Amino acid sequence: MAKIIFKLPNTDRIDIDSIPGKSVMRIAVEASVPGILGECGGQAMCATCHVYVSPADAGHLSPIGEDEDEMLEATESPRTELSRLSCQLELEDDQTLTVEIPPAYL
Amino acid sequence: MGKKAQVVIVGTGHAGVQAADSLRAEGFTGHVTLISDESHLPYQRPPLSKELLSAEEPPLPLRGRESYSGQGLDLRLSQHAVRIERAKRRIILANDEPIEYDELILATGSRSRQPPIEGYALNGVYSLRTYDHAVSLTQALRRNGSAIVVGAGFIGLEFAAAARSRGWKVTVFDPAETALGRAVSAPTARHIVEHHEREGTEFRFGESIAEVIGTDGFVSAVRSTAGASHPADLVLIAAGGIPRTDLADHAGLETNDGIVVDGCLRTSDPHIYAIGDCSRFPSDSAGLSRRLESVQNATDQARHVAKVIMGATENYEVLPWFWSHQGQIKLQIAGLASIGDEAVTVRGPRPDQVASYRFRNGLLSAVETVNMPGVHVKMRKRLTTGPDFRASDLAEGQ
Numbered sequence: 001m002a003k004i005i006f007k008l009p010n011t012d013r014i015d016i017d018s019i020p021g022k023s024v025m026r027i028a029v030e031a032s033v034p035g036i037l038g039e040c041g042g043q044a045m046c047a048t049c050h051v052y053v054s055p056a057d058a059g060h061l062s063p064i065g066e067d068e069d070e071m072l073e074a075t076e077s078p079r080t081e082l083s084r085l086s087c088q089l090e091l092e093d094d095q096t097l098t099v100e101i102p103p104a105y106l
Numbered sequence: 107m108g109k110k111a112q113v114v115i116v117g118t119g120h121a122g123v124q125a126a127d128s129l130r131a132e133g134f135t136g137h138v139t140l141i142s143d144e145s146h147l148p149y150q151r152p153p154l155s156k157e158l159l160s161a162e163e164p165p166l167p168l169r170g171r172e173s174y175s176g177q178g179l180d181l182r183l184s185q186h187a188v189r190i191e192r193a194k195r196r197i198i199l200a201n202d203e204p205i206e207y208d209e210l211i212l213a214t215g216s217r218s219r220q221p222p223i224e225g226y227a228l229n230g231v232y233s234l235r236t237y238d239h240a241v242s243l244t245q246a247l248r249r250n251g252s253a254i255v256v257g258a259g260f261i262g263l264e265f266a267a268a269a270r271s272r273g274w275k276v277t278v279f280d281p282a283e284t285a286l287g288r289a290v291s292a293p294t295a296r297h298i299v300e301h302h303e304r305e306g307t308e309f310r311f312g313e314s315i316a317e318v319i320g321t322d323g324f325v326s327a328v329r330s331t332a333g334a335s336h337p338a339d340l341v342l343i344a345a346g347g348i349p350r351t352d353l354a355d356h357a358g359l360e361t362n363d364g365i366v367v368d369g370c371l372r373t374s375d376p377h378i379y380a381i382g383d384c385s386r387f388p389s390d391s392a393g394l395s396r397r398l399e400s401v402q403n404a405t406d407q408a409r410h411v412a413k414v415i416m417g418a419t420e421n422y423e424v425l426p427w428f429w430s431h432q433g434q435i436k437l438q439i440a441g442l443a444s445i446g447d448e449a450v451t452v453r454g455p456r457p458d459q460v461a462s463y464r465f466r467n468g469l470l471s472a473v474e475t476v477n478m479p480g481v482h483v484k485m486r487k488r489l490t491t492g493p494d495f496r497a498s499d500l501a502e503g504q
């Protein structure tokens with residue numbers, strides 16, 4: 001089991017248990033988590049699945065790919081060092097990831 | 107528009123679902139009914155020609171199931187709207203149920219164009235537009251064989267890459283002399299075709315399929331317009347989309363290869379709107395109209411129509427952008443070129459990368475990139491916010 005904690009700007013949080021191997025974007029869309037779209041269906045082509053990962057988790061995720069890095073320049077909310085495209089993030093078994101939802105689509 | 111107002115949306119693709127969301131986001135508190143003629147929870151369409159064929163996942167939903175009831179949206183699946191009764195302001199479903207509206211949004215999309223090919227009803231001949239189509243194709247691709255693709259457009263090429271990745275031999279036919287119609291410049295089209303050819307796909311331009319030949323009701327070969335016969339285990343018809351305008355036609359709304367709308371996306375009836383693939387809208391200051399088949403157009407028009415319904419009066423004017431993912435090729439287009447716009451092509455550092463800058467009367471109209479998302483993002487911003495970009499800016503490394 002993997003787990004994702006989605007944090008909203010108003011300190012609400014949404015905890016979702018998930019099977020490993022699904023992208024964070026897909027988990028968010030299926031669970032109706034607000035603020036994370038996925039308009040290109042998960043191909044790192046639209047940047048609408050942008051999330052801010054928690055500093056503690058940032059180092060444990062797969063490194064930012066070249067395409068992802070370039071598309072992160074297209075995010076609606078400001079890009080920070082914690083910015084990732086959630087369609088490129090997949091959790092392993094027993095991993096817990098905390099992400100903050102950017103304000104753009106809330 | 108108060109709590110008792112009713113908006114009905116026919117079609118639950120990218121446009122219809124976004125329109126419902128945007129109505130709530132704009133503060134609409136009335137009733138919203140979404141009518142879908144499919145049985146599935148509304149889903150994303152682009153993955154059907156990409157991942158679904160490679161990874162066989164269930165359809166990626168446009169929104170989670172709870173978000174419909176959560177926002178007070180009445181989602182009616184497996185329902186066909188058969189006519190609009192404009193005077194009574196209601197639509198009638200196939201089961202004779204009337205649904206009244208104060209405002210009606212048509213987001214009916216398009217259907218696959220069927221070129222005149224004998225034998226197209228044989229087993230083994232497919233279209234690719236819905237999730238059900240994609241499931242059939244995914245199953246058909248489980249064996250190896252020879253696939254014939256009719257149409258070297260985006261769907262045809264995306265399918266070609268997916269079929270090749272599963273070990274199929276692929277031959278793509280198109281009556282034009284080049285791929286991708288007039289959607290991209292000749293240099294970009296050539297670059298993409300050459301990539302597919304290096305990966306093993308065969309192209310036959312200036313040629314199409316006249317007949318599908320079968321054995322025991324199943325496709326076994328095709329005969330081309332050049333008279334040659336080719337073995338075939340699977341045929342994909344990917345010859346473009348025709349807008350679904352039946353409802354509008356029968357209701358007497360103006361249609362012309364699409365449902366004609368004004369800058370506010372309103373049809374010839376002030377209470378009926380059309381958005382997405384099915385809408386023909388004014389596209390430039392010269393008053394020319396066009397249809398645009400893209401996710402961006404569907405969702406941005408949906409956002410705009412919600413604003414208009416809630417009282418906005420400005421015209422729809424958004425920079426178009428587009429992408430197509432064909433195996434190792436990621437094509438992105440920012441802006442919209444007209445046929446005849448000059449193309450200045452710049453190769454990227456890697457051989458798979460290229461960027462074509464399109465100019466009209468000296469000004470940048472669009473940028474096509476293959477595997478250069480950074481350039482796409484930068485130029486999309488430039489086209490949106492300016493300043494004007496000229497060929498000389500390119501030479502100066504702007």
